[in-house]
Structure formats: structure tokens, C-alpha cells
Amino acid sequence: MFGYDTTAPGGLVAGSASFTIMVRDDNGDGVLSQTEKHGNCQFTATFAVDPDQGNGVFDDMCGYGAATSGNFRFVNPPGTNQIMIFGDLHTYDCEQPVEGLPWSWIKALYL
Numbered sequence: 001m002f003g004y005d006t007t008a009p010g011g012l013v014a015g016s017a018s019f020t021i022m023v024r025d026d027n028g029d030g031v032l033s034q035t036e037k038h039g040n041c042q043f044t045a046t047f048a049v050d051p052d053q054g055n056g057v058f059d060d061m062c063g064y065g066a067a068t069s070g071n072f073r074f075v076n077p078p079g080t081n082q083i084m085i086f087g088d089l090h091t092y093d094c095e096q097p098v099e100g101l102p103w104s105w106i107k108a109l110y111l
């Protein structure tokens with residue numbers, strides 16, 4: 001899950017996130033060494049905005065996005081890793097009304 005509280009426009013944009021961390025096997029031995037684990041790893045993530053988890057201007061917003069960073073480093077507990085990620089998050093109104101059409105119009109499309 002992710003959540004980002006915005007100030008302008010005001011509201012919480014939130015939803016689910018999935019991510020992948022790629023660690024380079026620098027010496028090609030097939031073993032994850034400490035130096036490889038603590039080196040710069042490639043981080044990629046995708047986001048799906050959930051309108052039920054957002055609020056404010058994001059109350060009825062759907063959306064998607066992706067982000068990346070080449071500076072992820074595993075740290076040993078209780079340490080934490082903070083990274084700056086770069087990417088895009090696109091939102092749109094998922095409550096858009098559907099135009100009402102008679103069945104005769106729809107049938108006309110297939111004649």
C-alpha cells in the first residue's frame with residue numbers, strides 16, 4: 001500500500017503498490033554478498049490508485065503510475081532505507097457518467 005498526502009490540491013492519494021528490487025551480481029559467482037546487497041540496487045514500482053482509500057480531491061479518483069530509483073540499498077535492521085524515487089502518477093475521475101443510449105442505437109452499430 002502507498003499513501004501520499006498532498007497540500008495543493010488537498011487530499012490523500014492512496015492505493016496499492018508493487019515493487020521489484022534488482023541486485024547486481026558484481027563478481028558473477030551466483031552468491032548474494034554483503035557488498036552486493038548494500039550497493040546501489042535498481043528499484044522499480046507500479047502503483048494503482050484506489051478511490052476508496054483516498055480523500056479530499058482524490059475521493060473519487062482512479063489512477064496508475066510507476067517509479068524508479070537506482071539508489072536502493074538493503075540495510076541491516078533496525079536501520080531503514082530512505083530513497084528518492086522518480087516517476088509519474090496519473091489520476092482521473094472514475095465516476096464519469098455514461099451517456100444513456102437506446103438499444104436501437106447500439107443495434108445500429110452492428111447492422
Ligand SMILES: [Ca+2]
Nearest residue numbers: 025027029031
Ligand atoms: Ca556475487
